[in-house]
Amino acid sequence: MPACPDIAVKQRRAPASAKAEQRVRDILRVSREVFAERGYERATTIEIAQRLGISEATVFTYFRGKRELCMRVVGDWYDEIIAAVETGLPRERPLREQLQFLVRTHLRLFLIQGTDLCALVLSEGRSKGLQLGEEFVALQRRYTAPLMDLLARGQASGELRQDIPLRLLRSLVFGPMEHMLWEAIITQRQVDIESSADDLVALLWPALQAPAHELLTLRRLRDDLQVAIGRC
């Protein structure tokens, strides 16, 4: 335990050289695997080291500790997804295609990594034990930003329904995605990413779209009736 952590800098090495950078990458790659397979608590530094054939101490040469390592893993993974989305999003295409891209990209990145880092993020992110809340919330925000933006644009243009709060729309999109992912994880079944993504969008789209005018009116009628009946 450091006596005066604010005075003494503990990080031994700044990963500057090519070799060091490679090491950092290796450790991050393997750590991602291990954290994903085992979750934060069951992941051990010794397993990470052993898979790399290096000493445990070497891991701590490059990362201050298990928590920091995990945060880097998660942060990098977020960055990848965010970058992939921001780079590839076809902004000039119709909204529906953009959504499709988003869903496909997410599913692909989640599943191709071969593991369930998502579970790590989702389940450990919330825990009060790991005090990562601060950083995670920020990452989460950046991560959902593209979808939020897309939905907001849709609402503004009138293409998407405006009678439902953005938050709920977001849940409507991410929710099933994550559910599918978990199902894939639990059942260990192989999923056809492209077709699943397309199916999901096909399913979601009508729910997101602004209802046609007649529908809108009719729905209001029905809702009014329900309220009236509820009062009886």
Added chain:
Amino acid sequence: MPACPDIAVKQRRAPASAKAEQRVRDILRVSREVFAERGYERATTIEIAQRLGISEATVFTYFRGKRELCMRVVGDWYDEIIAAVETGLPRERPLREQLQFLVRTHLRLFLIQGTDLCALVLSEGRSKGLQLGEEFVALQRRYTAPLMDLLARGQASGELRQDIPLRLLRSLVFGPMEHMLWEAIITQRQVDIESSADDLVALLWPALQAPAHELLTLRRLRDDLQVAIGRC
């Protein structure tokens, strides 16, 4: 009805006396709290014992170990939800109301427990470390059975769209629910269960419905109303 009868037989002691049964219930109740608050790894047997004001050893008198205890907790919790759904589901009412009941019941049971046992189930369930996969899959199946049944009936009757696999429809329902729950957990925000459930169903319903079916339904409603009003 115990969730895992094959486990129950392995128990050390048959809870014969009333006193012993009470003990078992107490331990399960508190364990549920602790597992929910902390997750499997961060939950400790000592905390469970301390909250009950009993010795750690006593816990092991009634349960073979931490894992078994956790499995009982999860199993019981599944049983409750399943029972609540099976008991209360208004099978004779329109499909939409049945769905609404399902969603409300789930949200209520998840949130009223005050905690995120769901997170425990969802995140720890998958882990290869805890070898609970077998039992969990079975429970999961029973747990989703009512919804699957409902959806199947809808498809059969033509009320729900048939061009999408059941599994995906299920994800469409459970996914946003869980997403909402997590959001509620992470942001610590209080959620209005009833209205959230209704909003969600309102949002989902059009997506589940056979295309054009909604329009048809509403039109019939309007016509029926006109007739009815004309009779007054």
Added chain:
Amino acid sequence: MPACPDIAVKQRRAPASAKAEQRVRDILRVSREVFAERGYERATTIEIAQRLGISEATVFTYFRGKRELCMRVVGDWYDEIIAAVETGLPRERPLREQLQFLVRTHLRLFLIQGTDLCALVLSEGRSKGLQLGEEFVALQRRYTAPLMDLLARGQASGELRQDIPLRLLRSLVFGPMEHMLWEAIITQRQVDIESSADDLVALLWPALQAPAHELLTLRRLRDDLQVAIGRC
């Protein structure tokens, strides 16, 4: 590392029973030895355990950690000295005898313990690493209180010189004592406690006394004696 130390109580056992109290005493006794021999840093929990023939974990069953253990050791040791002084101080006797008692008691307790716990206290007490400052300062104050009180009384009665700040007088007494102790420790030489104490007091007393006072006192003694002898 505890996730929520403020929520979960970590101490497993309250040392209530006779057996437990004996254990606590044993651990404290051996810990005192080890800390004294090795100093805080070089003392190891495993050595403490091994000397007792118990497992390391057992030590942590009774004490939250190494630091707490050390604090208890030091605290108890202070308590002993303080109690010995407060109990035995012959308040009705002349000041010089009281001082003699103080010096003897200190030297005896320091040296008879067979070790240099004093070095531990003196050298580790100041360190910023161990954040024990708070408690130590309080103990230190209680520990020096009897001497300070004695000196203050002497100044008030005019027996001790008033032209020197109390703090310096205290250093004049404790300083040589500690120096002697260290010398004894370093050279490993056996010290004749009683005579050393008396020598030291003989040396200190004139320096502490109000100037000229000694002369006056002695003259009066001689005169009194002459009268007394004349009476025989």
Added chain:
Amino acid sequence: MPACPDIAVKQRRAPASAKAEQRVRDILRVSREVFAERGYERATTIEIAQRLGISEATVFTYFRGKRELCMRVVGDWYDEIIAAVETGLPRERPLREQLQFLVRTHLRLFLIQGTDLCALVLSEGRSKGLQLGEEFVALQRRYTAPLMDLLARGQASGELRQDIPLRLLRSLVFGPMEHMLWEAIITQRQVDIESSADDLVALLWPALQAPAHELLTLRRLRDDLQVAIGRC
């Protein structure tokens, strides 16, 4: 003049070039700071290296290990004090002034270093863990030699009392000094070196001086009486 010539030969590299000598000096300077601030155990080689902006390995190029480095630090520091005293001691002036010079010089060297290297020496010196005892005893002897010499001369000339062993007289001088130093360190208070030194000498002097003849006689009378009374 190196403090420990027998160690110097064991050094890996003879500091031949001017550059190398500078390196050695730099490392020693910074090491002194670090050892003083942290104590032997809590000082780390990496902190020394970092403060110099060099690699840890470089430190080991010039010194065989941490222990040797520390010994050099301590040895050099002793050398400085010894040299300062031997050079500046005004041997032709009255004894009291010589003592004053000694005390002032010590306090100044100890305190100006800004740190408590003294604590390092005093507390770590004794430890059986660091086997530095041998060399330290020699250094200690050289270090106290000037004072011992001064006291011996005083006794020989009859200026200082002869009825107390030299060792005790030395403790009477060094003891309060060290006590004052520690107090200064612990309380972090700024000390006026010159006036403190003078106060201390003023206090000590009467105790060291040969008592006037009358006093001496009277004291013996009193002591005899005490013994006689003790026999009753």
Added chain:
DNA sequence: CATGAATGAGACTTCATTCAT
């Protein structure tokens, strides 16, 4: 039945030190 007591196994982390380049 309940528990006080003890512990084995293992976790994370630190640091002086070595060695090839």
Added chain:
DNA sequence: AATGAATGAAGTCTCATTCAT
């Protein structure tokens, strides 16, 4: 000569679990 890189050895601490009473 200097260092980047790696590590063995060791340390503190946690926790599920066992067992005699």
